[in-house]
Amino acid sequence: MSSKSLHVLFDDDDILLDAVKQIVKSKIHINEIYTPFPVHGLDKAMKLKPTNISIATFIYGCLGFTVSVMMMNYIMIVDWPQNIGGKPSFSYIENMPAFVPIMFEMTVFFAAHLMVITFYLKSKLWPFKNAENPHPSTTDDKFLIDMETGTNVAKTKTMLKKLGAISIYVINNDEDEK
Amino acid sequence: MYKDYKFSNQIKVLSISLILIGLLGILYGFYKAPSTVEESKEIVASMSHDSDHGGYGYGDSDHEGYGYGDSDHGHESSGHEYDHDKHVFNQLHNKPWAAIYVPALFFMMISLGVLAFYAIQRASQAGWSIVLYRIMEGITGYLFLGCVFVLIILGFSALKFNHLFIWMDPEVVAHDEIIRNKIGYLNIPFFFIRAIVYVAGWVIYREITRRLSLQQDEKNDISVHKKLFKFSAGFLVFFLVSESMMSWDWIMSIDPHWFSTLFGWYVFAGMFVSGITTIALITIYLKSKNYLEFVNNSHIHDLAKFMFGVSIFWAYLWFSQFMLIWYSNIPEEVTYFITRIEDYNFLFFGMVVLNLIFPLIVLMNSDFKKTNFIVILTGIVIIIGHYIDVYNMIMPSAVGDMWSFGPAEIGEFMFFLGVFLYVVFRAISKAPILAKGDPFIEESKTFQYYNLD
Numbered sequence: 199m200s201s202k203s204l205h206v207l208f209d210d211d212d213i214l215l216d217a218v219k220q221i222v223k224s225k226i227h228i229n230e231i232y233t234p235f236p237v238h239g240l241d242k243a244m245k246l247k248p249t250n251i252s253i254a255t256f257i258y259g260c261l262g263f264t265v266s267v268m269m270m271n272y273i274m275i276v277d278w279p280q281n282i283g284g285k286p287s288f289s290y291i292e293n294m295p296a297f298v299p300i301m302f303e304m305t306v307f308f309a310a311h312l313m314v315i316t317f318y319l320k321s322k323l324w325p326f327k328n329a330e331n332p333h334p335s336t337t338d339d340k341f342l343i344d345m346e347t348g349t350n351v352a353k354t355k356t357m358l359k360k361l362g363a364i365s366i367y368v369i370n371n372d373e374d375e376k
Numbered sequence: 377m378y379k380d381y382k383f384s385n386q387i388k389v390l391s392i393s394l395i396l397i398g399l400l401g402i403l404y405g406f407y408k409a410p411s412t413v414e415e416s417k418e419i420v421a422s423m424s425h426d427s428d429h430g431g432y433g434y435g436d437s438d439h440e441g442y443g444y445g446d447s448d449h450g451h452e453s454s455g456h457e458y459d460h461d462k463h464v465f466n467q468l469h470n471k472p473w474a475a476i477y478v479p480a481l482f483f484m485m486i487s488l489g490v491l492a493f494y495a496i497q498r499a500s501q502a503g504w505s506i507v508l509y510r511i512m513e514g515i516t517g518y519l520f521l522g523c524v525f526v527l528i529i530l531g532f533s534a535l536k537f538n539h540l541f542i543w544m545d546p547e548v549v550a551h552d553e554i555i556r557n558k559i560g561y562l563n564i565p566f567f568f569i570r571a572i573v574y575v576a577g578w579v580i581y582r583e584i585t586r587r588l589s590l591q592q593d594e595k596n597d598i599s600v601h602k603k604l605f606k607f608s609a610g611f612l613v614f615f616l617v618s619e620s621m622m623s624w625d626w627i628m629s630i631d632p633h634w635f636s637t638l639f640g641w642y643v644f645a646g647m648f649v650s651g652i653t654t655i656a657l658i659t660i661y662l663k664s665k666n667y668l669e670f671v672n673n674s675h676i677h678d679l680a681k682f683m684f685g686v687s688i689f690w691a692y693l694w695f696s697q698f699m700l701i702w703y704s705n706i707p708e709e710v711t712y713f714i715t716r717i718e719d720y721n722f723l724f725f726g727m728v729v730l731n732l733i734f735p736l737i738v739l740m741n742s743d744f745k746k747t748n749f750i751v752i753l754t755g756i757v758i759i760i761g762h763y764i765d766v767y768n769m770i771m772p773s774a775v776g777d778m779w780s781f782g783p784a785e786i787g788e789f790m791f792f793l794g795v796f797l798y799v800v801f802r803a804i805s806k807a808p809i810l811a812k813g814d815p816f817i818e819e820s821k822t823f824q825y826y827n828l829d
Contacts, residue, residue: 238826239826242826256740285705295695295698295699295702295703296699296703298695298699299699
């Protein structure tokens, strides 16, 4: 059985958003949507699960905080104790205010970088990867929905036309693989 | 259809009883204060007898504390004997005045912070906050009275009823070279000229925008909106300069030897976050009384985001000020923090927990920011925290380690809270509860943060 899918182009984000809501309502599965910019509310309309990346980021931040505390303790207190600002106490807690900027920066550094790396891994992105977008104009001013055909292709097509699609391509996935 | 707010008896009774109880506290505070050096000696003696007075800082640190503290009479008078009893008398004599100055300043600054927030909304032509304009205008209704209270207390200082501002005492200035060098700025006539300029600028802006805002309800005219924009943008320039100078004059000059270049910002962050918190608290209260049906949880969410963000901003400035002074360890700068850490340790660090750690942890979650109960809880914590912040700015410089937190302090807080509530809710009841003439009013009513359900 050949599996087919539809690539539907839109030229306006509001029309796209309404169309997505209708498609979801008619129970046709949407594989992916390609947009030139982030469209607010699209994830809600597609009924995507809320992201957990903020929780992951919080954990990365805690990790960065811990690393910075241990790092400063090792560098400044254990390995090579230094007399800074006339405070030769060689105690971590008494010199702690001086380390706060480092703790802050390391927390932000870990949270930000690990968050971005996590995001890349989750989205299967890496340097020099070939672009996956099926239609070049999705990087310009068009919006593309990659969706299943539904039970009746013709009926789906008329529905999409009514919803404001500017063009519809039927994609035969089996041929692509050869 | 929404209904306009009627000044409810509940608030009236509450505020008037707060004022009455507060007055008792104020009288008690002044009654307890010594009027002669002998009396103050007795008080100090009775204090050291029952040292299990719980939480008070005196007794142990008596002598080591005095090099810093306030340098009133002390270290510059070489040859003179250090007049310890006179010094303690001045501190105890100052105490009720300083205690009344703290809440007077605190509530005035809430009002001023809201005024700045309002001007920012007007100048940025914000869309989301228009439904809250009348609440902000209500809170800034207290500004004039609040400034009058502060000016009266400053006037009493200038008339030598107390010793809060030691540079106002010519005898002190004569023996103090540092203050003498600052006399071009710190002198009584110029001090009051400046104070009147600040207060006039703030109050005039408040009255003009209030009038224009009410005028906008009646006529559908874009010119009013443009005028409001221009006044607000101009006011913000004036405000940032005058607020900074106000903080030097009214707070920093209590410690005339000490200075910090970011003090104006620090005070601003504190008043800004307490002002925004007050907006949130009053909005949620009125909404619970079925008045603000056009306010939805996205508006609350936005206010809570501001509370969260500005709390962090406040902590950033608090720490920046602390760390640089701690690090460089220059004697005349570091005295400020030595007094606070030795004599006010619990309050000084406790306030960081209330003002940073608590809001940071609680309001981090997006769902919590739209929950009225949690915003109220955090709001009350922030208000208490910033009251302690103002207490920490005034008290250590004014009374040194002779501080306590008793019926007088609570009474004075209640008095100003009562006046504040009375004036604010009366001002809200005086105008339609919705600024319906604003060109962006529909945007504000239908405001929906896309990430909230």
